[in-house]
Amino acid sequence: MQQTEWIRSLRAVRQFSDREIPSEVLRDILDTGRWTGSSKNTQPWDLVVVRNRDTLRALSKCGAFAGHIAGAALGIALVMHGDDAWTCMDEGRLMQNLMLAAWAHGVGTCIGSIYPADNEQRARDLLGIPKNRYLRTVLSVGYPTGPEALRLPPNAPVPRGRRPLEDVVNWDRLGNRNP
């Protein structure tokens, strides 16, 4: 498969098997996160690998769409050093690298968003995160149960697929559709 085709093949996975993630696979995923580029190379992040099942269950209740964390082999909490636009962009780059690195090993991931503020506080307490750090994202990580876990469930409350390329791309000025 061509490299870009492989990147486009990334899917969110919400149903995880019991299969454990080998420590060398986990290390490789974390290391690819570590190497993510960031604004002025500030690397404004720490990662918390969560394996404790009670903690995963509690985290799964810290966001309206975070239920998948309860059944993940493990979670990776993205502890960020700021809440400004630039740090959030760095967080997005970090997510994408972690998700692709897992995908390279056949491991599925799904972003669990931690919100609103009272849920964030509960999640902070669970993971020992101080006031000068931010927790918006816990990534669920695990082997998919099977091929059905790679498809969006029929009742998913989100649009399917993507907008057409011609709708997304403009040339030299926004609104100019002619290359």
Add this chain to the structure above:
Amino acid sequence: MQQTEWIRSLRAVRQFSDREIPSEVLRDILDTGRWTGSSKNTQPWDLVVVRNRDTLRALSKCGAFAGHIAGAALGIALVMHGDDAWTCMDEGRLMQNLMLAAWAHGVGTCIGSIYPADNEQRARDLLGIPKNRYLRTVLSVGYPTGPEALRLPPNAPVPRGRRPLEDVVNWDRLGNRNP
């Protein structure tokens, strides 16, 4: 090369050759951006491909570290539909996918940050971006001049490399360094 090793090999490139980017390569890069996952699959973005040299030069003056845009084969402006944390995270994911997709074709990229507000307004005017859209990032895109373009210049005002894995990763609680 192993897939994750390839992801880790991504470097920012600031010196670009005159070589043009074939339209099928550009299309593949844009398509990989288009397929980026986003919060609730909202795809809160439009892309503006900038080829006009005067516009590229003007954009290169819209950020303290955006000078590299002037010499890029083209720019890709990330026009975002919001400025909240979740949209900025989606922007980061989009950046990372575009940068990796270019890298897969041997094409270099560098993030040009558009700031502060008066610079953003000038860049908005250049690209015809209305008030309900946000422009924080123009990606420089082009073939590297050579191997030297893949190395950080000796006088770069940023730290080199990355923090050690043991410093980044915590286990079950922040501060717990024992797996």
